[in-house]
Amino acid sequence: MYEIGDWVTVEDRMQSGYRYRLAAPQGKDFDPAFTPHFTPAEMLALGVFEGKYCNDCTGELPAAWFEGARIADRPDPLLNHFGVKSRQPLGEWRRKGWIMGEDPRGWFQWYCRYWLGRRMPEIDRVQIGRWRGFARHAGQIRANCEPGNLACRPRQRQALLQWSQDPFI
Numbered sequence: 001m002y003e004i005g006d007w008v009t010v011e012d013r014m015q016s017g018y019r020y021r022l023a024a025p026q027g028k029d030f031d032p033a034f035t036p037h038f039t040p041a042e043m044l045a046l047g048v049f050e051g052k053y054c055n056d057c058t059g060e061l062p063a064a065w066f067e068g069a070r071i072a073d074r075p076d077p078l079l080n081h082f083g084v085k086s087r088q089p090l091g092e093w094r095r096k097g098w099i100m101g102e103d104p105r106g107w108f109q110w111y112c113r114y115w116l117g118r119r120m121p122e123i124d125r126v127q128i129g130r131w132r133g134f135a136r137h138a139g140q141i142r143a144n145c146e147p148g149n150l151a152c153r154p155r156q157r158q159a160l161l162q163w164s165q166d167p168f169i
Contacts, residue, residue, distance in 0.1 A: 034114075054112065082157050111164065150167075
């Protein structure tokens with residue numbers, strides 16, 4: 001779909017006319033500190049954000065990402081892999097300072113664009129740091145759940161999945 005050097009123009013409900021240039025090959029040349037467990041397509045297929053996240057981004061993101069994705073017109077916790085409510089309103093994300101740079105939908109939108117090949121060193125550094133910090137939830141699961149008991153702490157597991165961390169620990 002895209003190649004290094006291509007310009008991507010965004011036209012969706014949250015952004016209009018935003019453009020970025022791809023500087024890396026899709027899914028490659030990641031910062032060594034950033035080793036996500038899932039691709040964006042895998043995350044969408046497993047079930048994230050109650051099926052309501054990038055539904056209107058089909059012009060920007062590869063169509064293949066939406067083949068088999070669990071998406072809906074309205075948020076539905078049952079579409080999440082762990083079948084639990086998993087998100088806060090976008091207004092809460094803004095209030096907490098979690099929305100930054102050119103990504104009004106937050107971390108996952110940043111990740112999708114990073115996967116495609118967009119590089120913004122200052123924002124990338126911050127978002128990768130947030131991703132690394134989120135791994136603490138895996139430690140809480142290890143400390144409080146029997147190995148293999150996926151019913152233990154389903155909200156934390158869903159959150160790990162939504163940050164491309166391994167929730168199946």
